[in-house]
Amino acid sequence: MAITTQGHLKMKNWLIGIIKEGQYTMGGVKYKTPIYKTDLTGDVATIYLYLDDSVSGTITKFELIDQDGATFDDQPDNINKPNINGLLISFKYTLKKL
Template sequence: MAITTNGHTKMKNWLLSFIKEGQYTMGGKKYKTPIFKTDLTGDVITFYLYLDDSVSGNITRFELIDKDGDTFDDQPDNITKPNINGLLVSFKYTLKRV
């Protein structure tokens, strides 16, 4: 028996509410950043982190932090961000009923 439509919707909403904030590593130090935006379109859930022009340096990792304070997901990277523009990072998940 498959999960119901209602159960599927609740799982997507749970994921949206479970992620608390973002984090990035720059110069070996971790910095917290709020979730800039979330989007739920069909089965696709996207979390966006935005680093404005006040942040500059070599960034080696982006993370999503859950409500328990643990890393939910991370993306290793190696990007040098200048202070003349912002940076938008996305984490995208698809929750499908099969």
């Protein structure tokens, strides 16, 4: 038996709901940041983090932190972010119903 359409939607909502906040590493220090936006489109669940122009420096990692305070996902990176622009980061997950 296959998962229902409603069950598939619940799984995508669960995925987004388990994430509490974002985190980025700059200069070896970890900083928390709130979830900026989430999106459910088709089979794709996307979680966005946004760093405004008050943040500047070299960012070496972005993370999603779950409700238990553990790292759910991370993206190593090396971005030199100036203080004149914002920066939008996305974590995308595809949950296909087969």
